[in-house]
Amino acid sequence: MSDPDDAADFNPDDVDVFTPEIARCPQATYALMRDKCPVLYRGAGMPFGMAIISRFDDVMFALRNPDIFSSAMDVQLALGTERPMIPQQIDPPEQTRFRKLLDPYFSRKRMSALAPKLRAHANELIDRFYDEGECEFDAAFAIPLPCIAFLDLMGLPHSDLDLFLSFKDNIIRPQKNHPDAVDHGLIRADTGKQIYAYFEDVLRERRANPTEDFLGYLVQAEIKGDRLTETEMLDICFLQILAGLDTVTATLGCNLAYLAENPAHRQQVVDDPGKWDGAIEELLRWESPVTAIPRVLKQDVTLRDIDLKKGEMVTLLIGAANTDDDEFGNAQDVDFARSGNRHIAFGAGAHRCLGSHLARMELVVALEEWHKRIPQYQIKPGETPVFSAGIREALYLPLVWKPN
Numbered sequence: 001m002s003d004p005d006d007a008a009d010f011n012p013d014d015v016d017v018f019t020p021e022i023a024r025c026p027q028a029t030y031a032l033m034r035d036k037c038p039v040l041y042r043g044a045g046m047p048f049g050m051a052i053i054s055r056f057d058d059v060m061f062a063l064r065n066p067d068i069f070s071s072a073m074d075v076q077l078a079l080g081t082e083r084p085m086i087p088q089q090i091d092p093p094e095q096t097r098f099r100k101l102l103d104p105y106f107s108r109k110r111m112s113a114l115a116p117k118l119r120a121h122a123n124e125l126i127d128r129f130y131d132e133g134e135c136e137f138d139a140a141f142a143i144p145l146p147c148i149a150f151l152d153l154m155g156l157p158h159s160d161l162d163l164f165l166s167f168k169d170n171i172i173r174p175q176k177n178h179p180d181a182v183d184h185g186l187i188r189a190d191t192g193k194q195i196y197a198y199f200e201d202v203l204r205e206r207r208a209n210p211t212e213d214f215l216g217y218l219v220q221a222e223i224k225g226d227r228l229t230e231t232e233m234l235d236i237c238f239l240q241i242l243a244g245l246d247t248v249t250a251t252l253g254c255n256l257a258y259l260a261e262n263p264a265h266r267q268q269v270v271d272d273p274g275k276w277d278g279a280i281e282e283l284l285r286w287e288s289p290v291t292a293i294p295r296v297l298k299q300d301v302t303l304r305d306i307d308l309k310k311g312e313m314v315t316l317l318i319g320a321a322n323t324d325d326d327e328f329g330n331a332q333d334v335d336f337a338r339s340g341n342r343h344i345a346f347g348a349g350a351h352r353c354l355g356s357h358l359a360r361m362e363l364v365v366a367l368e369e370w371h372k373r374i375p376q377y378q379i380k381p382g383e384t385p386v387f388s389a390g391i392r393e394a395l396y397l398p399l400v401w402k403p404n
């Protein structure tokens with residue numbers, strides 16, 4: 001769609017919410033979709049599913065009814081996996097068994113314990129570029145910090161940072177490290193094998209020498225005699241790489257881009273760091289870095305008079321749901337003191353994000369430490385940030401400030 005603000009020109013066939021141009025500032029497009037085509041049916045052959053659902057109520061209906069809107073879809077080939085990833089590509093009740101085993105480890109208390117070490121790492125990263133008065137935020141901070149947090153969670157050495165970054169890039173965006181490659185499926189399949197092999201080795205070691213980290217927990221986790229098998233552990237670890245790294249990276253980039261362009265909002269948290277929790281929740285709602293999640297229909301269903309058929313893919317547009325005026329008062333205002341902010345940036349229902357406490361801890365640590373050191377900054381004059389579609393990572397976010 002050429003101009004999302006021009007409602008008069010609106011033609012549902014032109015809507016493509018998954019472009020880098022729209023990803024930079026998607027909220028106006030979301031509003032048009034909710035208003036003009038809340039269930040946008042496309043039919044076969046469309047890249048992100050055959051129907052896109054954008055109103056909060058409809059998205060919640062889908063998330064709360066996994067018996068109709070299933071997560072068990074055949075996307076293995078696209079991600080280099082050999083089996084469904086656990087628990088995201090499994091439906092309840094089987095999925096519930098995994099969440100019972102995994103949820104206790106990801107408690108708020110346990111994740112908070114990782115914060116002091118991460119604060120130190122955040123400052124080490126800032127030390128590397130602070131005196132230069134500028135950095136490309138994605139590469140310098142938003143990519144490495146969540147990966148360091150991930151390695152600490154897993155109990156893996158920081159020397160494996162580059163290896164993990166290549167794992168996730170080769171699966172999610174193989175063109176980044178292989179610009180000339182023709183067959184991305186091969187790169188994904190090969191990387192998938194390396195990921196399984198890496199974790200097979202570490203899990204063997206953990207069984208021999210149990211530890212307190214997440215991988216040590218996995219080999220020991222038990223509820224009433226029920227324990228995870230080796231393949232289940234591998235399918236859990238695979239998902240951790242895909243779910244836990246890019247999501248936080250993208251959220252940090254979206255947040256810094258917003259705060260760079262909205263200095264009055266930034267000043268609120270600089271003046272009163274006690275406002276960070278509210279600011280982070282509001283930015284998760286407004287920016288919704290994970291814009292959409294896929295489902296496949298297990299049965300026919302009619303939504304807003306549109307008939308959807310068993311077997312069809314649907315895309316739940318989380319970003320549009322989170323900016324729906326029917327659910328959020330003054331939804332188009334970014335209000336760091338918003339009360340009752342029940343956003344669904346972490347999803348909802350059975351598959352609600354396993355790592356939300358970890359993610360929130362990482363966001364608080366990263367944003368607090370950054371703003372202690374660099375409270376005033378802007379997007380480098382003359383430069384334009386570049387965002388990716390789908391997961392809204394700020395792939396290019398040049399920032400400048402005056403060092404002391």
Ligand code: HEM
Pocket residue numbers: 071086087088089095099239240243244245247248251289290293294318344345346347348350351352353354355356358359360
């Ligand atoms: C700000 C950062 C994050 C955002 C916005 C986010 C968002 C989401 C969303 C929307 C879902 C639901 C997917 C669905 O229903 O299909 C989800 C699920 C999940 N997330 Fe996150 N996530 C974040 C960080 C993390 C982190 C740090 C981890 C772990 C280390 C993680 C692990 C998972 C897992 C394992 C699931 C699947 C849960 C299940 O299917 O039961 N996420 N996340």
